[in-house]
C-alpha cells in the first residue's frame with residue numbers, strides 16, 4: 001500500500017488539479033479558488049483526507065455507496081474477478097458474471113421485468129430505456145408514438161436524451177442545451193409543502209388528473225411516461241404520494257403505453273423498499289438502475305424490460321432484424337457484473353433493505369427536532385433520505401456554500417442542493433456512526449439557519 005500524501009503532496013495535488021482537471025458543475029473561478037477535500041481513503045461511512053481528517057459521508061458519495069465504502073466482500077469479489085478476467089466485449093460473447101447477474105437482478109425486480117440490458121451509469125440506463133420504448137413503437141405499428149411525458153423538476157442524467165426528459169426550463173440547469181433537445185411534454189410538479197411528508201396532496205392530485213387527461217387524449221402519440229418514482233432527487237429531494245404513481249400506472253395501462261421508472265436514485269433500498277415502485281405496489285414496463293446497483297464500487301447500470309418489450313424486438317414477418325440499436329464498449333463489463341452480483345448477495349445475506357426502517361426512525365427524530373429550529377422552512381423524508389429547506393431559492397439558493405463549509409467544519413461531507421440540505425447515508429451505516437452523523441448534520445443546520 002502506498003503511503004498517504006504529506007501536506008506538501010496535498011498542495012502539489014491541488015495545484016495539479018487546478019492546472020489540468022476539469023471538474024463537473026464547477027466554474028473555472030470556483031475551481032481556481034476553492035480548497036477541495038483531498039480524499040485518500042474511505043471505509044464504511046468514513047472518508048479520510050490527506051491531512052488525516054475524517055468526514056462522515058452523509059451523501060453516500062453521490063448516492064452510490066449504499067453499503068458504505070470498501071465493503072470487504074466487494075473488495076474480495078473485485079480481486080477474485082480481476083484475477084480471472086478483465087474484459088470481454090458483449091459482442092457475441094458472454095461470461096458467467098453477466099449471465100448470473102441478469103438472472104439475479106430480474107429475480108428481485110418488480111413483477112414482469114424479465115430482461116436486463118447493461119450499460120455504464122444512470123444517464124445511459126435512462127437513454128437505453130427511452131430508446132427501447134421509442135424503437136419498440138417504431139417497429140410495432142405505432143410510429144406516431146414519438147413523444148415522452150415527464151414531470152417538471154425531474155433529473156434523469158446529463159446525456160442529451162436524459163436532459164431532454166428533465167427539460168430546459170429558463171434559468172434552469174440545462175437552459176444552454178435547449179436547441180439540442182427533443183420535445184418532451186412536462187406536467188408541472190408541485191414544490192414541497194409544510195407538514196409531515198412535505199407534499200401538497202391537492203396539487204399532486206391535480207397533476208395526476210392532468211396526466212390522466214393527457215394520456216387519454218394523446219396516448220396515440222406517447223411512447224412512454226418517465227418518472228423518478230415517489231422522490232425527485234436532484235430536483236430538490238421532493239417527495240410525492242404513492243397514489244400519483246398508481247394513477248399513472250393505471251393511466252399508461254389504459255392508453256397501452258409504457259411507464260418508465262427511473263430508479264437510479266430510489267432503487268436498492270434507499271426509500272425503505274428494494275424499489276420505490278414496490279412501495280406503491282406498481283410494476284413499470286421499463287426500470288433504470290445504477291448507483292446502488294454496484295454500491296459505488298464501479299460504474300455500471302442496467303435497464304430492465306418486460307417480456308412484451310423484448311418480444312417487440314424479435315424479427316418481423318419479413319424476417320428483418322429488429323435488434324436494439326444500442327450498445328457500449330463496456331456493456332456487461334465482467335468486473336462491474338461481478339460486483340453487482342455480489343451486491344445483490346450482500347443485500348440478501350445482510351438483509352440490507354430491512355435495516356433501513358430502524359435507521360429511518362432515527363433520521364425522523366432528528367428531522368422533527370430540526371423542524372422547530374428558527375430559519376428552517378420545512379423538512380421531509382422518505383426512507384433513508386432526509387431533507388431540510390433553509391429557504392425557497394431551490395438549486396440557486398444562497399444557503400448551499402454556507403452549508404457545505406459548516407458541514408466540513410463539523411466533519412461531514414455534504415452536497416446541498418442550494419437551499420436544501422439533505423442526507424442519504426449508507427444504508428448499512430452502523431448506528432453509532434448514524435447518531436454522530438445526525439448530530440453533526442443538526443449542528444450544521446443550526447449554524448446556517450441562524451443566518
Ligand SMILES: Cc1ncc(COP(=O)(O)O)c(C=O)c1O
Nearest residue numbers: 121122123155156157233264265
Ligand atoms: C434519478 C436519476 N436518474 C439518472 C441519474 C444519472 O445518473 P449518473 O450520474 O450515474 O449518470 C441520476 C443521478 O443523480 C439520478 O438521480
